[in-house]
Amino acid sequence: MLDVVIVGAGFGGLYALHRVRGLGLRAKVLEASDGVGGTWHWNRYPGARCDVESLEYSYSFSNELEQEWHWTERYAAQPEILAYANHVADRFDLRRDIIFETRVSAAHFDDERICWTLTSEGDEVYEARFCVMALGCLSLPTTPDFRGLSEFEGAWYHTGWWPHGEVDLSNLDVGVIGTGSSGVQAIPVIAEQAGTLTVFQRTANFSVPLRNGPMDESLEAAWKANNSVLREQAKKTSSGILNMDSDLVAAELETDAQLDQIESRWLQGGLSMWNTFADMLTDETSNQLVADYVREQIRATVTDPRVAEALCPSSHPIGSKRLCADTRYYETYNRNSVVLVDVRHEPIERITTKGIRTSSHEYPLDVIVFATGFDAMTGPLTNLDIRGLGGISLGDHWEAGPRTYLGLTVAGFPNLFSIAGAGSPSVLCNMILAIEQHVDWIADCLAYMREHAHTTINASASAEQQWVTHSNEVADATLYTKAASWYMGANIPGKARVFMPYVGGAATYRRTCDEVAEQGYRGFVLS
Numbered sequence: 001m002l003d004v005v006i007v008g009a010g011f012g013g014l015y016a017l018h019r020v021r022g023l024g025l026r027a028k029v030l031e032a033s034d035g036v037g038g039t040w041h042w043n044r045y046p047g048a049r050c051d052v053e054s055l056e057y058s059y060s061f062s063n064e065l066e067q068e069w070h071w072t073e074r075y076a077a078q079p080e081i082l083a084y085a086n087h088v089a090d091r092f093d094l095r096r097d098i099i100f101e102t103r104v105s106a107a108h109f110d111d112e113r114i115c116w117t118l119t120s121e122g123d124e125v126y127e128a129r130f131c132v133m134a135l136g137c138l139s140l141p142t143t144p145d146f147r148g149l150s151e152f153e154g155a156w157y158h159t160g161w162w163p164h165g166e167v168d169l170s171n172l173d174v175g176v177i178g179t180g181s182s183g184v185q186a187i188p189v190i191a192e193q194a195g196t197l198t199v200f201q202r203t204a205n206f207s208v209p210l211r212n213g214p215m216d217e218s219l220e221a222a223w224k225a226n227n228s229v230l231r232e233q234a235k236k237t238s239s240g241i242l243n244m245d246s247d248l249v250a251a252e253l254e255t256d257a258q259l260d261q262i263e264s265r266w267l268q269g270g271l272s273m274w275n276t277f278a279d280m281l282t283d284e285t286s287n288q289l290v291a292d293y294v295r296e297q298i299r300a301t302v303t304d305p306r307v308a309e310a311l312c313p314s315s316h317p318i319g320s321k322r323l324c325a326d327t328r329y330y331e332t333y334n335r336n337s338v339v340l341v342d343v344r345h346e347p348i349e350r351i352t353t354k355g356i357r358t359s360s361h362e363y364p365l366d367v368i369v370f371a372t373g374f375d376a377m378t379g380p381l382t383n384l385d386i387r388g389l390g391g392i393s394l395g396d397h398w399e400a401g402p403r404t405y406l407g408l409t410v411a412g413f414p415n416l417f418s419i420a421g422a423g424s425p426s427v428l429c430n431m432i433l434a435i436e437q438h439v440d441w442i443a444d445c446l447a448y449m450r451e452h453a454h455t456t457i458n459a460s461a462s463a464e465q466q467w468v469t470h471s472n473e474v475a476d477a478t479l480y481t482k483a484a485s486w487y488m489g490a491n492i493p494g495k496a497r498v499f500m501p502y503v504g505g506a507a508t509y510r511r512t513c514d515e516v517a518e519q520g521y522r523g524f525v526l527s
């Protein structure tokens with residue numbers, strides 16, 4: 001029997017393996033794909049890149065790793081991030097404990113033997129005292145159930161399952177469905193390659209310029225000289241990202257000062273606009289100022305006023321759906337070869353053998369790209385048959401939305417940990433820092449249990465309830481709950497509508513987790 005079984009070899013699973021090995025525990029990682037890197041292994045669509053700066057979107061746990069790695073761009077593209085994940089796997093000799101091409105289908109807790117039994121789709125069985133689910137929040141792509149897809153004679157791809165070989169789109173008629181972060185990144189690059197591009201947009205989303213460019217060598221040198229201090233500073237922010245937090249309250253500023261602040265964030269680029277004002281996601285007037293500015297930029301960029309208007313988001317506060325960051329996204333609609341179809345006015349009726357038919361047109365296509373997102377946060381877990389004490393099913397426990405204690409554990413599922421999932425800051429911040437914080441907390445917990453001769457840890461039902469109540473209260477005080485977003489489970493028909501990530505801020509959350517541990521794992525039953 002293993003001490004620890006970890007599922008998933010993305011950044012979460014890789015670091016978890018490294019940490020638990022450091023405790024002298026016997027561990028294996030089970031990974032569905034044939035490589036490491038998770039998100040960056042699967043999402044190979046044209047234009048895929050991070051929108052947290054490369055120097056920050058990287059591990060902080062090893063100074064040597066930070067010093068030796070060189071990022072070529074301010075925001076790294078997918079191949080470079082994947083190369084980094086592979087470098088980490090080799091540098092820390094992780095591969096020998098990763099079992100690839102093993103998709104876990106069930107995980108059951110054995111009350112008597114106090115162990116988890118994991119079964120793969122290929123019927124292999126693994127047993128371990130502890131189980132760490134590092135499945136990722138955005139690892140289960142969803143393809144809408146359009147009538148006729150199986151009859152389509154062209155090729156179709158999902159951005160989250162992009163083929164590993166080259167996909168040559170040159171001179172082809174391509175359709176992209178979806179204008180979230182993946183679509184917004186892919187559309188400008190596909191437009192350059194394809195003969196024609198038709199974009200099927202359901203909800204116009206806010207996108208801001210990424211302002212990517214080659215890595216500034218002096219910036220990189222300064223980072224490397226001061227990385228430990230900068231990493232500590234980042235840990236004290238609400239997003240885990242430097243230069244993001246703002247303490248300016250819009251209503252306390254004169255109009256000129258408001259505009260200066262908005263413009264400076266626009267020029268800074270990337271996700272910084274998400275926090276233009278401290279109250280931007282709690283106060284509608286503050287939010288409106290930023291939203292109006294971005295809409296003005298869209299109108300100033302897109303030459304056809306009707307297309308510009310269709311691209312202007314109007315259904316949700318800015319930032320309440322994940323803010324997109326792009327490279328020449330709006331400019332793309334000025335190309336003669338690019339057409340925008342607003343599927344709210346012209347709904348997709350079906351996919352035909354030759355393309356996509358809406359209520360008023362048939363669009364002939366050689367290729368359809370689904371940039372339609374993921375069953376986020378809970379999907380990768382509820383997709384498995386996970387059973388805790390007395391055989392209770394996680395799917396049942398979460399029927400009305402995810403219930404966790406600290407986003408790390410679930411009452412009734414002893415010795416099971418989840419990395420950076422629902423109930424934790426997770427997707428609202430720099431996920432690599434969020435992952436490191438979770439893995440460190442779990443590793444410290446395992447060390448504590450060994451030291452105190454405990455064999456099980458189980459969140460109490462009351463601690464879980466308090467965390468759920470607190471998380472909902474914090475979310476309800478924001479504008480996040482005003483959008484039909486994947487954060488709310490709204491993109492999946494029938495999924496419970498609950499704001500899933502913890503919005504109280506990464507630094508506050510980190511302090512809470514530390515306090516829980518310092519107080520002998522308050523809220524947990526250890527035995």
Ligand code: FAD
Pocket residue numbers: 007008009010011012013030031032033036037038039040041043048049050051052057102103104105134135136137138139182380384419420429430431432435
């Ligand atoms: P993942 O990387 O998703 O890894 C999970 C692994 O688990 C995968 O390898 C998967 O194959 C495996 N797995 C899942 N289910 C099973 C199963 N049943 N059995 C076996 N194996 C399984 N975050 C940021 O902070 N900044 C960014 O700029 C950013 N950009 C992103 C861009 C894209 C296109 C996407 C989709 C996400 C982005 N994210 C970003 C979020 C990103 O998911 C995280 O930053 C991070 O990579 C997640 O790492 P992880 O290890 O938690 O999960």
Ligand code: NAP
Pocket residue numbers: 049050051052138144159177178179180181182183185200201202203322325343348371372373374427486491
């Ligand atoms: P997403 O944000 O969920 O976007 C999916 C898009 O598909 C939305 O525009 C959605 O429209 C549309 N859609 C879904 N079903 C549809 C249907 N039946 N008909 C028409 N349109 C439909 O997914 P994503 O773009 O893959 O991004 C997911 C998350 O991954 C991001 O929010 C982000 O956290 C991460 N990510 C980050 C980056 C980055 O820049 N670093 C890049 C990619 C992804 P509606 O809005 O109307 O639902």
